Amino acid sequence: MHNGEKQIERPLRWAMVGGGRLSQVGYKHRIGALRDNTAFQLTAGAFDIDPERGKSFGMNLGVEEDRCYADYKTMFAEEAGREDGIEAVSIATPNGTHFAICKAALEAGLHVICEKPLFFTSEEGELIKTLAEEKGKIVGVTYGFSGAPMLLQMRAMIAQGKIGDIRIVDLQYTHGFCASEESEKHSDAQKWRVDPAVAGPSFVLGDLSTHTYYMSQLIMPEMKIERLLCDRQSFVGSRAPLEDNAYVLMHYENGAVGTMWTSSVNAGCMDGHRIRIVGSKASLEWRDSRPDELVYEVQGKPMQKLIRGMPYLDELCLAEERLGALHAEGLSEAWSNIYLKFAIAMDAKNRGDNDMLDTLIYPDIKAGTDGIRWIENCVRSADGGAVWVDFE
CATH class of the missing domain: 3.40.50.720 (NAD(P)-binding Rossmann-like Domain)
Known part of the structure; x- marks a missing residue:
């Protein structure tokens, strides 16, 4: 601690x-x-x-x-x-x-x-x-x-075989704060995020999904993407060619499949950052809006909710603890950890x-x-007509 x-x-x-x-x-x-x-x-x-x-x-x-x-x-x-x-x-x-x-x-x-x-x-x-x-x-x-301690609890439990063989990876990072072009009119920071000369080849794939992609790799360091398909949209037309919404399908080397939905036009969304890992025996789910909690669901048994700071957690997780159980931690503690x-x-x-x-x-x-490669592969797939590409 x-x-x-x-x-x-x-x-x-x-x-x-x-x-x-x-x-x-x-x-x-x-x-x-x-x-x-x-x-x-x-x-x-x-x-x-x-x-x-x-x-x-x-x-x-x-x-x-x-x-x-x-x-x-x-x-x-x-x-x-x-x-x-x-x-x-x-x-x-x-x-x-x-x-x-x-x-x-x-x-x-x-x-x-x-x-x-x-x-x-x-x-x-x-x-x-x-x-x-x-x-x-x-x-x-x-x-x-990625400094949230319960992500390391997920890493430890997966390494210990608590959920069995990983089959499905379900990733999401979405919000609705750019649901209209008004966001560009009132924020200089948002204006450059949709300018390819300044932001690069993507908007939400780079701004949002790279966080969640890294977190998935932190949780599952042995899992490697073999190929992916990305379909991206510019629902606010002035943002084209940069996307404000994207779906990514992933095939992993071990046979698992995955999805990533990333969006800044999920209107009304205030809780759109989550990671769910489904194994052959059980599943784990974490949400940014409830970072102190980890849902552990074993097939055929009651759902368990693991709480940050409790002694039953793995030492890998407890080493990142700052405030103790019952006292909520959040993004500021996560940034402090990294x-x-x-x-x-x-x-x-x-x-x-x-x-x-x-x-x-x-x-x-x-x-x-690796985050740059994630963006490059997604853009290459999307620009090719939402086709499957080998992950390079």
Whole structure:
């Protein structure tokens, strides 16, 4: 159970690119990084494309004025010349900027935490993976939901054979907040998400389904997709060629089948993020709206509801506990868990502790590149006329 005690020798000096006053995700990053002030300390930032607004915002966060920079290139150069310069940076900017900023950060000798989807192509992912290895640095990806402890309970139970052989994987991440084009009119953040030049080759496949795809791989690390079929739609026509709704059918190497429904036009939906894994003996189901609960249904027996923080859970799950049973946890605790693991990974990399890195479960550069491949395969299938394609 996490109680705030330090797990690395000292907090890492940390900065942000983006994540400023108008950001939709910046606060989530800071909640995650700073919940355990023994992991990271915010010491610098290039928070906004508007330098004055970024400086004002950074100073209101407690960052010194001369360390609130106009742009990331200046920040990396200036911080490299300081004895107390930054050691890690989070990238919370639109998709199309991720590759250039991540590459510059690694070349400046920094560990990196980046928003998803990482980049536009898997080739870019492999280039960054190689560069990170050359520089001896960690690249993490903020699949924030994946820090929910009950996902690790699912992982443990599946590994222990509690549900038998996996047959069906049912994935969904949907909401209705973009059911009309009004969402673009009132949100700059939404505008760029439907601009291919900035967002890349997809909207909801990249913005939503990559979370759930990674979570499924976290839960079932041995399950590999053999082929898939994707059918995507732009119900709000101005978003074409990017989709606001998509269905994906999957065939796994072990013979299991799967589905993914991802959508931003599921009108009225406030509870559209769930994972159900069906085995030959039992099923497991988790919902983002009830992250403290895991439904366990054994064929022929009464349904069981497992509750976060209880001693009957696996140690893999209990190790991520923060508040104890009866006290609800949520997304902020999940982000804190993955940020703490980012810090542990960075510290282990600095010390050359490969044993730690080999056993640490967190969304790393491989997970980020796998997410890009997921998008690429889905787009390739959809653009080919919703045809089956081998998963590459």
